[in-house]
Amino acid sequence: MRILEWARRPRQESLLSLAAGAVMVLSFAPFGLWPLAVVGLVAAFWLWNGHGPRRAFWLGWLFGVGLFGAGTYWLYETLVFFGNVPLPLAIAMMVALVCFLALYPALVAYLAARLAPAPDWRRELVLLPALWGFSEWFRGWFLSGFPWLSVGYSQTDSVMAGFAPVVGIYGLGFLLALSAGLILQFLRHHRRARLPAAAAFLALWLGGLGLQQLEWSQADGEPQLAALVQGNVPQERKWLPEEREPTIELYQSLSEPYWGKVDVIIWPEAALPVLYHQVRQRVLEPMTRRSQETGTEVLMGILSQDRDGQFYNNILQLDEEHRFYAKHQLVPFGEFFPVPDFVREWMRVLSMPYSDFERGGRDQPLLDIGGRPMGASICYEDAFPRVIRPPFPEAGLLVNVSNDAWFGESIAPHQHLQIARMRSIETRREMLRATNTGISAIIDHRGKVRERYEQFRTGTLVGEYQFRTGATPFVLTGNWINVPVFLGLIGWIGWRRRKG
Numbered sequence: 001m002r003i004l005e006w007a008r009r010p011r012q013e014s015l016l017s018l019a020a021g022a023v024m025v026l027s028f029a030p031f032g033l034w035p036l037a038v039v040g041l042v043a044a045f046w047l048w049n050g051h052g053p054r055r056a057f058w059l060g061w062l063f064g065v066g067l068f069g070a071g072t073y074w075l076y077e078t079l080v081f082f083g084n085v086p087l088p089l090a091i092a093m094m095v096a097l098v099c100f101l102a103l104y105p106a107l108v109a110y111l112a113a114r115l116a117p118a119p120d121w122r123r124e125l126v127l128l129p130a131l132w133g134f135s136e137w138f139r140g141w142f143l144s145g146f147p148w149l150s151v152g153y154s155q156t157d158s159v160m161a162g163f164a165p166v167v168g169i170y171g172l173g174f175l176l177a178l179s180a181g182l183i184l185q186f187l188r189h190h191r192r193a194r195l196p197a198a199a200a201f202l203a204l205w206l207g208g209l210g211l212q213q214l215e216w217s218q219a220d221g222e223p224q225l226a227a228l229v230q231g232n233v234p235q236e237r238k239w240l241p242e243e244r245e246p247t248i249e250l251y252q253s254l255s256e257p258y259w260g261k262v263d264v265i266i267w268p269e270a271a272l273p274v275l276y277h278q279v280r281q282r283v284l285e286p287m288t289r290r291s292q293e294t295g296t297e298v299l300m301g302i303l304s305q306d307r308d309g310q311f312y313n314n315i316l317q318l319d320e321e322h323r324f325y326a327k328h329q330l331v332p333f334g335e336f337f338p339v340p341d342f343v344r345e346w347m348r349v350l351s352m353p354y355s356d357f358e359r360g361g362r363d364q365p366l367l368d369i370g371g372r373p374m375g376a377s378i379c380y381e382d383a384f385p386r387v388i389r390p391p392f393p394e395a396g397l398l399v400n401v402s403n404d405a406w407f408g409e410s411i412a413p414h415q416h417l418q419i420a421r422m423r424s425i426e427t428r429r430e431m432l433r434a435t436n437t438g439i440s441a442i443i444d445h446r447g448k449v450r451e452r453y454e455q456f457r458t459g460t461l462v463g464e465y466q467f468r469t470g471a472t473p474f475v476l477t478g479n480w481i482n483v484p485v486f487l488g489l490i491g492w493i494g495w496r497r498r499k500g
Contacts, residue, residue: 008050013047013059014058014059014062016043016047017043017044017047017059017060017062017063017066018062018063018065018066019066020040020043020044020047020063020066021040021044021062021063021064021065021066021067021068021069021070021105022066022067022069022070023036023039023040023066024036024037024039024040024041024066024067024071024151024154025067025070025071025149027040027151027154028071028149028153028154028411028415028418029156029411029414029415029417029418030411030414030415032157034154034155034156034157034158035158036154037151037154037155037176038176038179038180038183040067041132041151041176041177041179041180042180042183042184044059044060044063044105044109044180045124045128045177045180045181045184046184047059047063048060048109048112048113049119049123050119051113052113052117053110053113053114054110055113056109056110056112056113057106057107057109057110057113058106059109060102060105060106060107060108060109060110061102061103061105061106061109062102063102063105063106063109064098064101064102064103064104064105064106065098065099065102067102067105067149068097068098068101068102068149069098071148071149071415072097072098072101072148072149072412073094073410074407074408074410074411074412075093075094075097076090076091076094077407077408077410078406078407078408079093079094081236081408082235082236082405082406082408101139101146104135104136104138104139105135107131107135108128108131108132108135111127111131111490112127112128112131115127115490115493115494115497116493116497119184119188121181121185122493122496123493124180124181124182124184124185125178125181125182125185126489126492126493127489127490127493128177128180128181129174129175129177129178129181129489130174130485130486130487130489130490130493131486131490132151132173132174132177133170133171133173133174133177133482133486134483134486134487134490136150136151136152136169136170136173137170137479137482137483137486140170140383140384140385140386141386143332144329144330144332145329145384147169147383147384148383148415148419149415150169150170150173151172151173151176151177152164152169152170152171152172152173152176152422153169153415153418153419153422155172155176156418156421156422156425156447158208159205159206159208159209159212160172160175160176160179160205160208161208161212161422161425161447162207162208162209162210162211162212162213162214163175163207163208163211164422164425164426164474165211165214165216165425165426165427165428165472165473165474165475166211166472166473166474167473167474167481167482168385168426168474168478168479168482169385169422169426170385170479170482171474171479171482174482174486175204175208178204179201179204179205182197182198182200182201182204183197183201185197186198186201212446215428215470216428216470216471216472217428217429217445217468217469217470217471217472218468218469218470219466219467219468220372220396220466220467220468220469221372221466221467222466223464223465223466224262224263224264224369224370224464224465224466224467225261225262225263225264225462225463225464225465226262226263226264226265226266226432226442226462226463226464226465227255227258227262227264227265227266227460227461227462228266228432228433228434228440228442228453228460228461228462228463229251229254229255229265229266229267229268229271229434229460230268230434230435230436230437230438230440230453230457230458230459230460230461231247231250231251231254231267231268231271231436231458232436232437232438232456232457232458232459233247233250233273233405233436233437234405234437235403235405235406235436235437238273238405238436239273240273243273244272244273244274247271247272247273248272248274248279248283250458251267251271251272252283254458254459254460255267255298255460257460258296258460258462259290259294259296260294260295260296261296262296262462263295263296263297263369263370264296264297264298264299264369264370264432265296265297265298265299266298266299266300266399266401266432266434267298267299267300267301267401267434268301268401268402268403268434268435268436268440269301269313269378269379269401269402269403269435269436270301270302270303270313270403270436271300271301271302271401271436272300272302274303275302275303275304275305276302276303276304276305276314276316277304277305280322284316284318284322287318288318288319288320288322291318291319292320297317297318297319297369297370298317298318299315299316299317299318299367299369299376299399299401300315300316300318300401301313301314301315301316301378301401301403301434302314302315302316304324306358310357310358311356311357311358312324312326312327312357312358312360313326313327313330313335313357313378314326314327314360314378315367315376315378315399315401317367317368323365323367325360325364325367325376325378326358326359326360326361326364327357327359327360327378327379327381328359328360328361328362328364328381328387329380329381329384329387330357330359331379331380335356335357362390363390366391366394366395367399369397369399372396372397372467373391373394373395373396374391374395374396374397374398374399374467375388375391375392375395375397375398375399375427375429376391376399376400377398377399377400378400378401378402379400379401379402379403379404381400382398382400382402382416382419382420382423383416383419385423385426385474385478385479386478386479388423388426388427389426389427389474389475389478392427392429392471392475393469393470393471393475393476395429396429396467396468396469397429397430397431397432397465397467397468398423398424398427398429398430398431398432398443399431399432399433400420400431400432400433400434401433401434401435402416402433402434402435402436403435403436403437404416404435404436404437404438404439405436405437409455409456413435413437413438413439413455414439417433417439417441417449420433420441420443421443421447421448421449422447424443424444424445424446424447425446425447426472426474426475427472427474427475428445428446428468428470428472428475429445429468430442430443430444430445430465430466430467430468431443432465437455437456438453438454438455438456438457439452439453439454439455440452440453440461441453441461442461442463442464442465445468450463450464451463
């Protein structure tokens with residue numbers, strides 16, 4: 001009891017809130033200590049109890065600073081070492097981003113204190129889980145969205161992943177917050193009064209285990225072979241003029257042994273440091289003829305420019321028509337700058353990364369492999385269920401091309417691979433993931449990494465993949481059920497509070 005009393009002192013509460021958020025990062029890849037996700041939520045919810053809205057907001061904000069500060073520190077390396085951003089400006093941008101993202105858990109704590117100040121079952125089993133689930137969904141949408149570190153991603157290797165094909169990543173976040181609330185209810189009561197909370201917690205996690213046994217999709221045809229080319233071109237040299245020809249020759253040489261021996265060759269995002277029209281006749285047309293002669297299809301990431309001078313980030317399918325998928329979910333301050341022109345010009349002077357891309361359409365025709373449609377995505381898009389879900393259930397496969405060289409040797413590429421795994425779990429589709437510097441991988445329909453090519457190695461990952469048919473509940477409904485449920489539960493608590 002003395003420890004609990006000590007922990008509830010103002011200074012200790014603040015430090016523990018900060019630490020709880022930072023420790024939660026260990027539940028995600030590459031650490032994989034997934035129980036800490038629930039432990040972190042238990043600590044946060046307990047620390048928020050018994051406070052007025054202002055104090056709860058502060059503690060929630062500190063929790064967010066710990067979570068996003070420790071979980072996205074790698075943005076500093078991206079800005080300074082690869083973006084050439086001046087050090088003071090990079091620090092200011094990092095601090096501003098972390099402080100902004102921390103507002104989400106801060107508002108959860110604030111609203112919980114306003115609507116249900118008493119630490120009873122309505123607060124811990126209804127309001128806090130609903131607020132948490134809604135805040136993560138809103139964070140993945142507002143201002144184009146930043147869904148990184150949604151708590152459900154930590155569960156790719158736990159039984160709770162069984163819920164993902166049913167409720168998706170944000171519904172899974174709700175259930176993890178509910179688990180934390182059940183633990184608090186268990187700790188608050190004594191003896192027999194603990195039994196309902198313990199039984200509900202056990203039933204919830206056994207439910208995840210049971211749902212894991214369901215396939216939701218079926219194999220469609222025989223396994224096929226893919227060759228995922230990982231060029232491992234350093235980001236700081238990738239766009240230098242003297243690297244253009246060596247990079248083209250590198251990707252061609254890494255692909256050469258596999259013509260006619262695999263079903264598809266995939267190059268990563270913006271694999272060649274040139275625009276499409278600059279290499280169409282000299283490089284791409286001969287590859288198209290080679291593809292038709294050998295029966296090996298080719299997908300590659302490449303940039304293009306249209307007649308109006310607009311730039312696009314694409315996946316190109318080398319068939320007779322040279323079909324494209326243009327990236328829809330662009331990265332703010334990476335692929336487009338939502339700032340006035342005079343600020344953009346100033347960024348150019350400072351040698352900041354500048355490249356405004358045009359957004360691809362939401363309903364683009366599906367690319368295919370062997371005539372079978374697949375769901376294509378580029379880099380950061382695989383973090384957005386609303387971008388990945390529309391091609392299904394028609395699409396039988398996921399293909400993602402990425403360039404995680406921007407992240408250096410940080411934990412970010414491992415976090416990104418875990419995000420990709422969750423998309424396979426939600427849709428019950430296999431994924432072919434080709435990256436520039438790693439981690440390239442073939443992911444099965446349950447989110448398990450079947451084959452992987454480690455970071456900073458140059459070579460080609462060859463492995464089997466399989467198309468699948470069928471639709472999970474989440475594919476059919478998306479968040480059209482989750483969000484009304486979240487809002488309905490929050491509204492119910494608010495209505496009870498207003499009634500007195």
